[in-house]
Amino acid sequence: xxxxxxxxxxxxxxxxxxxxxxxxxxxxxxxHKVIAEHLNKQKGIKAITATLDEPEHGLTDDVLKNTDxxxxxxxxxxxxxxxxxxxxxxxxxxxxxxxxxxxxGHFSKIFRKLMGTSCSLKWxxxxxxxxxxxxxxxxxxxxxxxxxxxxxxEEMYGERFDIPTPDKEIFISWFAGGEVFRSGCVWERxxxxxxxxxxxxxxxxxxxxxxxxxxxTNAVKWMKPRIMKExxxxxxxxxxxx
Amino acid sequence: xxxxxxxxxxxxxxxxxxxxxxxxxxxxxxxHKVIAEHLNKQKGIKAITATLDEPEHGLTDDVLKNTDxxxxxxxxxxxxxxxxxxxxxxxxxxxxxxxxxxxxGHFSKIFRKLMGTSCSLKWxxxxxxxxxxxxxxxxxxxxxxxxxxxxxxEEMYGERFDIPTPDKEIFISWFAGGEVFRSGCVWERxxxxxxxxxxxxxxxxxxxxxxxxxxxTNAVKWMKPRIMKExxxxxxxxxxxx
Amino acid sequence: xxxxxxxxxxxxxxxxxxxxxxxxxxxxxxxHKVIAEHLNKQKGIKAITATLDEPEHGLTDDVLKNTDxxxxxxxxxxxxxxxxxxxxxxxxxxxxxxxxxxxxGHFSKIFRKLMGTSCSLKWxxxxxxxxxxxxxxxxxxxxxxxxxxxxxxEEMYGERFDIPTPDKEIFISWFAGGEVFRSGCVWERxxxxxxxxxxxxxxxxxxxxxxxxxxxTNAVKWMKPRIMKExxxxxxxxxxxx
Amino acid sequence: xxxxxxxxxxxxxxxxxxxxxxxxxxxxxxxHKVIAEHLNKQKGIKAITATLDEPEHGLTDDVLKNTDxxxxxxxxxxxxxxxxxxxxxxxxxxxxxxxxxxxxGHFSKIFRKLMGTSCSLKWxxxxxxxxxxxxxxxxxxxxxxxxxxxxxxEEMYGERFDIPTPDKEIFISWFAGGEVFRSGCVWERxxxxxxxxxxxxxxxxxxxxxxxxxxxTNAVKWMKPRIMKExxxxxxxxxxxx
Numbered sequence: 026x027x028x029x030x031x032x033x034x035x036x037x038x039x040x041x042x043x044x045x046x047x048x049x050x051x052x053x054x055x056x057h058k059v060i061a062e063h064l065n066k067q068k069g070i071k072a073i074t075a076t077l078d079e080p081e082h083g084l085t086d087d088v089l090k091n092t093d094x095x096x097x098x099x100x101x102x103x104x105x106x107x108x109x110x111x112x113x114x115x116x117x118x119x120x121x122x123x124x125x126x127x128x129x130g131h132f133s134k135i136f137r138k139l140m141g142t143s144c145s146l147k148w149x150x151x152x153x154x155x156x157x158x159x160x161x162x163x164x165x166x167x168x169x170x171x172x173x174x175x176x177x178x179e180e181m182y183g184e185r186f187d188i189p190t191p192d193k194e195i196f197i198s199w200f201a202g203g204e205v206f207r208s209g210c211v212w213e214r215x216x217x218x219x220x221x222x223x224x225x226x227x228x229x230x231x232x233x234x235x236x237x238x239x240x241x242t243n244a245v246k247w248m249k250p251r252i253m254k255e256x257x258x259x260x261x262x263x264x265x266x267x
Numbered sequence: 268x269x270x271x272x273x274x275x276x277x278x279x280x281x282x283x284x285x286x287x288x289x290x291x292x293x294x295x296x297x298x299h300k301v302i303a304e305h306l307n308k309q310k311g312i313k314a315i316t317a318t319l320d321e322p323e324h325g326l327t328d329d330v331l332k333n334t335d336x337x338x339x340x341x342x343x344x345x346x347x348x349x350x351x352x353x354x355x356x357x358x359x360x361x362x363x364x365x366x367x368x369x370x371x372g373h374f375s376k377i378f379r380k381l382m383g384t385s386c387s388l389k390w391x392x393x394x395x396x397x398x399x400x401x402x403x404x405x406x407x408x409x410x411x412x413x414x415x416x417x418x419x420x421e422e423m424y425g426e427r428f429d430i431p432t433p434d435k436e437i438f439i440s441w442f443a444g445g446e447v448f449r450s451g452c453v454w455e456r457x458x459x460x461x462x463x464x465x466x467x468x469x470x471x472x473x474x475x476x477x478x479x480x481x482x483x484t485n486a487v488k489w490m491k492p493r494i495m496k497e498x499x500x501x502x503x504x505x506x507x508x509x
Numbered sequence: 510x511x512x513x514x515x516x517x518x519x520x521x522x523x524x525x526x527x528x529x530x531x532x533x534x535x536x537x538x539x540x541h542k543v544i545a546e547h548l549n550k551q552k553g554i555k556a557i558t559a560t561l562d563e564p565e566h567g568l569t570d571d572v573l574k575n576t577d578x579x580x581x582x583x584x585x586x587x588x589x590x591x592x593x594x595x596x597x598x599x600x601x602x603x604x605x606x607x608x609x610x611x612x613x614g615h616f617s618k619i620f621r622k623l624m625g626t627s628c629s630l631k632w633x634x635x636x637x638x639x640x641x642x643x644x645x646x647x648x649x650x651x652x653x654x655x656x657x658x659x660x661x662x663e664e665m666y667g668e669r670f671d672i673p674t675p676d677k678e679i680f681i682s683w684f685a686g687g688e689v690f691r692s693g694c695v696w697e698r699x700x701x702x703x704x705x706x707x708x709x710x711x712x713x714x715x716x717x718x719x720x721x722x723x724x725x726t727n728a729v730k731w732m733k734p735r736i737m738k739e740x741x742x743x744x745x746x747x748x749x750x751x
Numbered sequence: 752x753x754x755x756x757x758x759x760x761x762x763x764x765x766x767x768x769x770x771x772x773x774x775x776x777x778x779x780x781x782x783h784k785v786i787a788e789h790l791n792k793q794k795g796i797k798a799i800t801a802t803l804d805e806p807e808h809g810l811t812d813d814v815l816k817n818t819d820x821x822x823x824x825x826x827x828x829x830x831x832x833x834x835x836x837x838x839x840x841x842x843x844x845x846x847x848x849x850x851x852x853x854x855x856g857h858f859s860k861i862f863r864k865l866m867g868t869s870c871s872l873k874w875x876x877x878x879x880x881x882x883x884x885x886x887x888x889x890x891x892x893x894x895x896x897x898x899x900x901x902x903x904x905e906e907m908y909g910e911r912f913d914i915p916t917p918d919k920e921i922f923i924s925w926f927a928g929g930e931v932f933r934s935g936c937v938w939e940r941x942x943x944x945x946x947x948x949x950x951x952x953x954x955x956x957x958x959x960x961x962x963x964x965x966x967x968t969n970a971v972k973w974m975k976p977r978i979m980k981e982x983x984x985x986x987x988x989x990x991x992x993x
Contacts, residue, residue, distance in 0.1 A: 119385050119429070121889060132500075139383040141456050143361050143498035150502075153509050156990070158668045158689050163847060163942035163978050172669070181505075184642045185656070187361070187457055187498050190434060190677060192918070197668065197681060197689045201991075202505030205642050205681045205689050214383050215429055216889035252889050256385035256429050258374075260392075263423075263444030264882070265927075267395050363647060398748070400910045400931050405605060405700035405736050414911070426884045426923065427898070434676070435916060439923060439931045443749075447884050447923045447931050458647035494647050506640070507685075603869050603913070616984075623867040625940050627845050627982035634986075637993050665989075671845070671941055671982050676916060686989030698867050699913055740869035740913050742858075744876075747907075747928030751879050 030071045031249045034092040035061045036083065038099040038106075039076040041227045048227045056098055056225070059232045060241065067242055077102055082110050089117050094248045096241070097136070098225065100129035111135050119215025120255055123248025125241060128225035131186075136221070139214050140188055146206070147183035153201040155179040155224065157208050157236075161195045165247040166209065166220065166240060174236040180226035182206045188221070198223060209240070215256060218248045272313045273491045276334040277303045278325065280341040280348075281318040283469045290469045298340055298467070301474045302483065309484055319344055324352050331359050336490045338483070339378070340467065342371035353377050361457025362497055365490025367483065370467035373428075378463070381456050382430055388448070389425035395443040397421040397466065399450050399478075403437045407489040408451065408462065408482060416478040422468035424448045430463070440465060451482070457498060460490045514555045515733045518576040519545045520567065522583040522590075523560040525711045532711045540582055540709070543716045544725065551726055561586055566594050573601050578732045580725070581620070582709065584613035595619050603699025604739055607732025609725060612709035615670075620705070623698050624672055630690070631667035637685040639663040639708065641692050641720075645679045649731040650693065650704065650724060658720040664710035666690045672705070682707060693724070699740060702732045756797045757975045760818040761787045762809065764825040764832075765802040767953045774953045782824055782951070785958045786967065793968055803828055808836050815843050820974045822967070823862070824951065826855035837861050845941025846981055849974025851967060854951035857912075862947070865940050866914055872932070873909035879927040881905040881950065883934050883962075887921045891973040892935065892946065892966060900962040906952035908932045914947070924949060935966070941982060944974045 037057035041048040052059060057074040064072035075083025077099075095114065099106065111134045118124050118139065126136045131144045155176045159167050183204030189212065196209030208223035222240060225231045232238070279299035283290040294301060299316040306314035317325025319341075337356065341348065353376045360366050360381065368378045373386045397418045401409050425446030431454065438451030450465035464482060467473045474480070521541035525532040536543055541558040548556035559567025561583075579598065583590065595618045602608050602623065610620045615628045639660045643651050667688030673696065680693030692707035706724060709715045716722070763783035767774040778785055783800040790798035801809025803825075821840065825832065837860045844850050844865065852862045857870045881902045885893050909930030915938065922935030934949035948966060951957045958964070 115383075116385075138380075141357075141381040141383045143358075143457060145498040145500040147501055147503045149505065151505065151509065153505070156687060160669055162669065162980070163939075163976075165977065168977070183503065184681065185644055185646065189431065189454065189456060192432060193674060197691075199683060199687055199689045201507060201509050203507040203640060203683055204503075205683045207681075212431065213889075214431060215385060250889075251891065251894070254888070256387040258387040259389055261389045261425065261446075263391065263393065263395070265443065265445040267393065267443050398929055402911055404738070404911065405697075405734075407735065410735070427886055427888065432919060439910065439933075441925060441929055441931045445882055445925055447925045449923075455647075492647075493649065493652070496646070599867075622864075625841075625865040625867045627842075627941060629982040629984040631985055631987045633989065635989065635993065637989070667987065673915065673938065673940060674918060685991065685993050687991040688987075696915065698915060699869060740871040742871040743873055745873045745909065745930075747875065747877065747879070749927065749929040751877065751927050 030069050031245055032091050032093045033064055033070060033072040033096065033245055034084070034088060035064070035072055035074045035096045036098065037074065037076055038102040039078065040101040045227070051228065051230050052232070056227065056232050060096060063238050064242060064245065070242070070245060077105060082106060084110050084114065089113060092117070092122060093250055094123035094125065094245050096125045096127065097130045097133055098127045099133045100227070103133050106134055108134070111138060115139060118217035118219070121216040121250035121253040123218045123220070123245070123250065125220045125222060125244050125248070127222055131221065139219055142189060143187045146186045147204065149181040149202060150226070151202070152178035152229065153181055155181070156199040157196040157224070158199065160197060161193060164193070164195060166195050166243045168243050169239050170236060176224055176229070176231060176234060178229050179224060179231065182223055216252055216254060217250070220244045220248065272311050273487055274333050274335045275306055275312060275314040275338065275487055276317050276326070276330060277306070277314055277338045278317045278340065280344045281320065282343040287469070293470065293472050294474070298469065298474050302338060305480045306484060306487065312484070312487060319347060324348060326352050326356060331355060334359070334364060335492055336365040336367065336487050338367045338369065339372045339375060340369045341375045342469070345375050348376055350376070353380060357381060360459035360461070363458040363492035363495040365460045365462070365487070365492065367462045367464060367486050367490070369464055373463065381461055384431060385429045388428045389446065391423040391444060392468070393444070394420035394471065395423055397423070398441040399438040399466070400441065401437070402439060403435060406435070406437060408437050408485045410485050411481050412478060418466055418471070418473060418476060420471050421466060421473065424465055458494055458496060459492070462486045462490065514553050515729055516575055516577045517548055517554060517556040517580065517729055518559050518568070518572060519548070519556055519580045520559045520582065522586040523562065524585040529711070535712065535714050536716070540711065540716050544580060547722050548726060548729060554726070554729060561589060566590060568594050568598065573597060576601070576606060577734055578607035578609065578729050580609045580611065581614045581617055582611045583617045584711070587617050590618055592618070595622060599623060602701035602703070605700040605734035605737040607702045607704070607729070607734065609704045609706060609728050609732070611706055615705065623703055626673060627671045630670045631688065633665040633686060634710065635686070636662035636713065637665055639665070640683040641680040641708070642683065643679070644681060645677060648677070648679060650679050650727045652727050653723050654720060660708055660715060660718060662713050663708060663715065666707055700736055700738060701734070704728045704732065756795050757971055758817050758819045759790055759796060759798040759822065759971055760810070760814060761790070761798055761800045761822045762824065763800065763802055764828045765804065766827040771953070777954065777956050778958070782953065782958050786822060789964045790968060790971060796968070796971060803831060808832060810836050810840065815839060818843070818848060819976055820849040820851065820971050822851045822853065823856045823859055824853045825859045826953070829859050832860055834860070837864060841865060844943035844945070847942040847976035847979040849944045849946070849971070849976065851946045851948060851970050851974070853948055857947065865945055868915060869913045872912045873930065875907040875928060876952070877928070878904035878955065879907055881907070882925040883922040883950070884925065885921070886923060887919060890919065890921060892921050892969045894969050895965050896962060902950055902957060902960060904955050905950060905957065908949055942978055942980060943976070946970045946974065
């Protein structure tokens with residue numbers, strides 16, 4: 026797959042943008058559109074979008090078959106996502122597809138399914154300052170990112186974040202109100218990579234921030250599947266004579 | 268909870284022992300009874316049993332409330348275990364309960380739910396020799412275990428075992444037929460500990476083996492919950508002035 | 510070793526307390542004395558002290574032989590610690606002894622030797638507020654510790670802390686000046702446990718703080734060696750016929 | 752550095768090849784030459800060699816400055832390698848250089864320095880069969896490697912291998928004599944990657960094996976430094992007003 030584009034599907038439940046005027050003002054066509062547009066400007070990436078209200082939430086077998094990395098944003102409608110679709114997405118991740126879970130996606134069915142934990146956390150929405158410290162300057166995800174970057178106004182997420190010990194921590198956030206958070210974490214599940222990235226409250230222009238977009242773009246590139254392979258449990262013959 | 272007994276519930280689907288004469292011969296009352304009897308001989312442990320055919324699979328709210336560590340054996344009837352019960356068991360693990368998943372339990376709903384992966388593997392049932400190498404002689408689980416122990420006849424499980432990177436590997440198995448397997452692995456999920464322990468095919472007297480029983484007993488002691496606490500996602504006030 | 514006391518040796522270079530009036534005022538007999546006195550008040554712990562200026566830095570073969578857990582504080586004189594002594598301490602850790610490295614001990618020879626990295630970090634000494642978030646409420650080290658605790662005045666240590674990925678993160682600190690730090694981390698090396706615990710600048714009464722003392726005491730108890738065993742590289746006979 | 756070649760230095764103590772006729776017969780010019788020749792046939796890789804008997808063991812400041820990945824083979828003369836050189840190599844790894852440690856290099860000063868452990872293991876030299884199981888088919892190191900590969904005759908290394916828990920296990924070996932071994936492991940130290948790869952006894956033609964060479968080549972490509980940066984411990988000003 027080396028010379029082909031990375032095929033990204035940006036999934037958004039797409040609720041807040043329709044119901045909330047404040048969100049509509051920031052993201053008239055939805056956060057997914059802003060992210061996909063940015064990705065489509067990058068060499069070697071082709072992004073499409075999918076939303077909850079489409080048939081099969083826009084994640085048909087055909088779409089999933091042609092997705093290398095999926096990006097997931099959800100909040101108000103986690104429970105409306107059909108279990109059958111979630112299972113398909115998980116299966117595809119285990120086979121090699123990358124998944125970037127954004128912000129309130131921490132409580133999505135797919136993230137909890139991949140983690141096996143409650144994924145609970147503390148939160149507060151007063152638009153305080155967040156500073157993300159870069160713990161992994163040598164990691165592909167932080168290419169072009171300084172030792173930290175700031176978001177002037179964000180929702181706060183605070184520890185304890187109930188997740189399995191990450192394979193690697195990429196960012197830890199400092200919040201003006203006094204909390205900290207493991208804001209960028211990676212895990213492997215099956216042959217697929219999982220990246221949780223905290224920023225992105227719907228009422229702030231976070232997905233226009235150049236650092237946030239850079240991190241997402243870097244993650245997409247890093248997550249390009251190396252293999253895509255089903256998991257089977259074969260009965261095998263002995264290799265040695267017994 | 269320091270001076271109280273550890274309360275263990277040994278769960279078994281209890282199918283093979285009823286339908287298969289060979290299994291009935293080895294475990295007339297089921298594997299769960301053999302394990303529970305052994306545990307009940309240990310100071311500080313009180314074990315009960317529960318099976319698939321009991322109401323709520325024997326895992327009522329009351330039973331779960333009074334369980335510190337659950338042991339899980341299943342194979343033929345994984346899909347018959349109700350999702351609602353599996354969710355309760357997972358919730359309890361995340362709150363602090365320990366879980367020991369045995370042998371073919373690798374494909375149980377509860378183990379896959381806690382791991383987030385397919386948990387697939389290779390297998391072969393010709394009763395070959397297994398040698399479990401002790402990688403963690405300093406870990407509570409291996410107290411009294413030598414640098415290795417052998418099981419003369421066992422089903423073979425071979426890599427690649429599709430699990431998340433374990434927090435710690437306790438045993439790696441060598442099989443006469445030429446395979447290897449990560450036979451003892453621990454993870455944390457929420458406040459609970461998970462221990463996967465490979466041996467235990469239903470047609471062999473594995474759960475009478477003194478080393479196997481010692482490992483299970485050690486694991487039970489090590490998994491005694493330190494806290495038992497629900498996971499919540501509270502909205503919190505800033506600690507600092509903003 | 511179950512019914513015996515845990516034998517702790519609190520090591521301190523003991524420089525600042527002699528040369529600096531401000532430090533002498535806070536710790537007239539040295540930080541090691543304050544820590545050892547607290548530990549000696551705990552049931553099941555017997556603590557002694559050792560310092561740089563004693564013969565063999567107070568860490569003779571006999572002292573090391575009778576130490577279950579060593580606590581290490583150093584800053585001004587890291588390079589004066591003899592390599593031969595450091596090697597003996599490392600050997601003992603690999604054999605099973607626990608080691609708690611405090612604050613500026615991050616740059617000690619023994620910590621860098623156990624980590625294999627530079628252990629560098631950012632720092633600032635203006636006595637700002639530190640808040641340590643408890644990421645592991647189920648871990649023995651945090652018994653009796655709330656979801657966070659504060660130190661009104663401390664030196665700041667900031668990321669990126671150049672350490673190997675910890676086996677488990679216990680605390681992450683928030684600093685008033687805007688930084689974060691992985692303030693409590695555990696690793697295993699050989700059969701021994703390593704706990705790095707950040708707080709403890711010599712000009713502040715940190716080692717009188719009840720939470721700091723509780724964490725150190727908990728860590729001592731948790732680090733009690735389960736085995737004490739030399740590492741050898743034996744030539745072994747085949748177990749199987751070849 | 753994206754369009755430039757990866758600069759590899761293959762280091763060998765070069766003792767056995769001179770003193771032992773059996774080794775000379777298999778590797779007339781030394782194992783380092785065979786490995787370097789293979790790497791030089793690969794697009795995008797330029798390999799040189801260095802040996803113990805050269806000035807500064809062939810690892811001058813200039814050579815290290817121009818090395819992206821170092822490969823290390825040693826056995827008989829670990830103690831003859833100068834500490835000052837080992838420290839320079841470690842410093843370079845922490846700054847970003849990759850290091851592949853081969854076979855008996857497990858006891859080299861540089862590997863023990865990076866691990867912090869004794870790196871001891873069991874061994875036996877009767878030329879038995881080794882089968883390396885591929886646990887990470889999605890990892891760059893195993894590109895083109897099947898689910899396992901065999902070496903008909905190799906020295907045996909057996910667990911317990913005294914190393915820190917690897918960030919990821921790539922291979923586990925099965926040996927005909929009954930042992931298992933974590934034969935391919937990766938860790939990060941500073942900004943550099945460490946890969947330990949077990950095969951390579953000097954009396955067998957292991958470094959002519961196509962799978963062994965493929966793994967080494969893949970590892971070299973994967974270890975290409977993303978950054979090359981010194982570690983410092985700066986005193987920093989507060990970012991926030993205090």
